[in-house]
Amino acid sequence: MELIDILSYGFVQRAIISGVLIAAICSTLGVFLVLRRFSLIGDGLAHVTFGSVALVLLLGVSPLYVTLASLPVVVVSSLAIYKLTTSRRIQGDAAIGIVSSIGIAAGITLASLSGGFNVDLFSYLFGNILTVNMTETLLSLAVFLLVAGMMVFFYSDLFAVTFDQELAKSMGINTGRINLMLFVLTAVAAVLAMRVAGIMMVSAMLILPPIAALQLSLSFRMTILTSVTVAVTSVILGIGTAFVLNLPVGATIVIFNIVFLFLIFTTRKLLQRIRKN
Template sequence: MTIFEMFSYSFMQRALLAGTLIGVLCAVLGVFLVLRRLSLIGDGLAHITFGSVALALFAGLQGAAMLLVSLPVVLLASLGILKLAGKARLGGDAAIGIVSSVGVSLGVLLAVLGRGYGVDLFSYLFGSILAISRAELLVAGGLFITVLALLWLYYNDLVALTFNEELAAVSGIRVRFLNGLLAALTALTVVLAMKLVGVMLISALLILPASAALQVARGFRMTVILSVLFSLLSVVGGIVLSFLLNLPSGATIILLAFVIFCAGYLFRQLQTVKNRN
């Protein structure tokens, strides 16, 4: 089978389009999260997503209808993390740990109670991008536009907040609002990405492209551009390889992203040695 024949299938077209949308979102948000040392929030929200998926399946929902449960649950969880960190005298990592452990516990409990959907739950744990439906693609497109529009609207404030939160607060920037916005946008992206790489691997898609870009880029804007490029290479390449070699799409995407990160790290080390000499 040639590449052109592979792209003629409608499910491959939907997978590549959905993967592109989600890859861009993860790449851009990942830069903010990695620079602010908030990478763990993606992992925490992924665990909450597991619980929300189990809840939706327990309620008999499938496909795009599952988002009616997952989106509000994960959004509330993201805001709950911020509230716990600010009001309960907890660090951000402790708040993430508390909320994520509740999400996993809920998911496991519901998985035991609803024994009939083990296969469905497995597909959401590890991704099934080739099975994405047209309705799910439309939802992904709508949320993609919403998230990018909000990022563009508050871009300058988010950049200022990323590099110096105290200075941003003194400058009149609404720090609490922007922290909530960033957490909410991350929650939306995590829910979208669960069909792409699965809830167990979502945090890697947020972290790896951004981390790879930070190895080679100079300046914030170039970091975002390279992060998007690396993410798209990982997603598109992973989907194609998974189809041709009959491999799990989520794991293939993440391993390819890791290879790109390793290449970026080696490039940085070589540049360091060259500059010393």
């Protein structure tokens, strides 16, 4: 089958468009999350997404709207993590752990109530971007535009809050509003990433591209652009390779992200060694 024939399929077009949009969303938000030491929020929210999907499936929601119907619980959970981190007694990673435990416990209980793990729930656990529907593609586009808007209008504030929250507050920046935006969008991104990589690998979509970009010690703007480039390239190469070699798409995309991280990391180390000598 020719490449052009593959690209003519509607489901492949939707997969590529959604994958690229979701990769761009996750890799942009991921830079802020990694720098603010919220790297594991993707994992925590993925567990909540598992619980939320189990609930939605138990309620018999149409497969077309599972992603959309899962959103409210995940958004509320993300805000709960944020709220818990503002408490002096609970650190960010502990807050993620608390919400994550509730999500996974609820998911297992609800899956058990619906008669055990069925095929639908498994498809969300491991993801398959080739089954993305039009509602999800449109949702991805809407969230992409929101993230792009946030970057255009709040870039300066986001930079300051990421650098130091107290310093940002002293400049009159509404750090609460910035955090709210970041945590709500991260929740939506985690649900969307579930469709690309599966619940098991949501955090990979959020943290691998930013970590790869951070190895290069670039400016803040260039770090975000590099993170997006790594993520989008991984999605395109991942979908193509998975289609040709008949591999699971989500896992292949994550493997490409890891390959990029490895290549950038070793190249940087080699260059450092050469400079030293």
